[in-house]
Amino acid sequence: MIENKIQLKPSQVIELLSAAIQDSEAVFVAGSQGIGKSECAIQAGHQTNHDILISLPPVEDPTAAGGCPWPVPESGKVKMLPYGRLAEAIECKRPTLWILDDLPHAPPAVQVSYMGLLWQPAGVPRQINGHLLPDHLKIIACGNLRKAGYGTHGMLEPVKGRFTLVEMRPDLNDFSN
Numbered sequence: 001m002i003e004n005k006i007q008l009k010p011s012q013v014i015e016l017l018s019a020a021i022q023d024s025e026a027v028f029v030a031g032s033q034g035i036g037k038s039e040c041a042i043q044a045g046h047q048t049n050h051d052i053l054i055s056l057p058p059v060e061d062p063t064a065a066g067g068c069p070w071p072v073p074e075s076g077k078v079k080m081l082p083y084g085r086l087a088e089a090i091e092c093k094r095p096t097l098w099i100l101d102d103l104p105h106a107p108p109a110v111q112v113s114y115m116g117l118l119w120q121p122a123g124v125p126r127q128i129n130g131h132l133l134p135d136h137l138k139i140i141a142c143g144n145l146r147k148a149g150y151g152t153h154g155m156l157e158p159v160k161g162r163f164t165l166v167e168m169r170p171d172l173n174d175f176s177n
Contacts, residue, residue: 009171010040016166017044021097021138026118028103028141028155028163035170037142038101045097050138053098055085057106057114065113067129080129089117095136104143104155111159118162 008016013029020027021044029037038054045052055064063069067080082090089098100114116128118139126133141163146154 007167010174013040013168021048031168041099041140050095050097057110062109062113098139100141103141
C-alpha cells in the first residue's frame with residue numbers, strides 16, 4: 001500500500017510524468033490491473049520527445065540491470081558486461097525514457113538489482129557497475145498495487161523509496177476521449 005499517495009486520473013498522470021521526465025524525477029505509477037499505467041508512461045515519453053525502452057523485470061534475471069560477470073584474463077579480474085536493455089540504456093544518444101513495467105511483480109533480487117540505476121547521491125554521476133548512465137536517460141516504473149491481489153511480490157521498501165509514488169485511478173471520461 002502506498003502511504004500519502006496522490007490519486008490521479010490518466011490525463012493527470014501523463015501531465016505529471018511529462019514534468020517528472022523533464023526534471024529527472026523517478027516516478028512509480030501504481031494502480032489496478034489494465035487501466036493504462038504503462039501507456040500513460042509511453043505517452044509522456046512521446047510528449048517529451050524521448051525514445052522509449054521497456055523492460056519487464058518480472059521475467060528478468062538479476063544480472064539484467066547490472067550486467068553479466070565477464071572474466072578479463074589479463075587482469076585476473078571480472079567486469080560486469082552490460083547486455084539487453086541495460087546496454088541500450090548506456091549507449092543511448094538521444095533523450096530516452098526507460099520504463100520498468102510491472103516492477104512489483106519482480107522477485108526481490110531483481111528489484112534490488114535496479115536500485116543502483118534509480119538513485120545516486122547529489123553530484124555523483126549515475127552509474128551501474130562502472131558504466132555511466134547518460135544524463136538524458138530517465139526512468140519511470142509502473143505496476144499493480146499489492147492490495148489488488150494480482151500476485152505481486154510488493155515493492156521492497158528501499159526500492160520504493162527511490163521513487164515518487166503516484167496512484168492512478170481509472171476515469172471513464174479519460175478512457176472515452
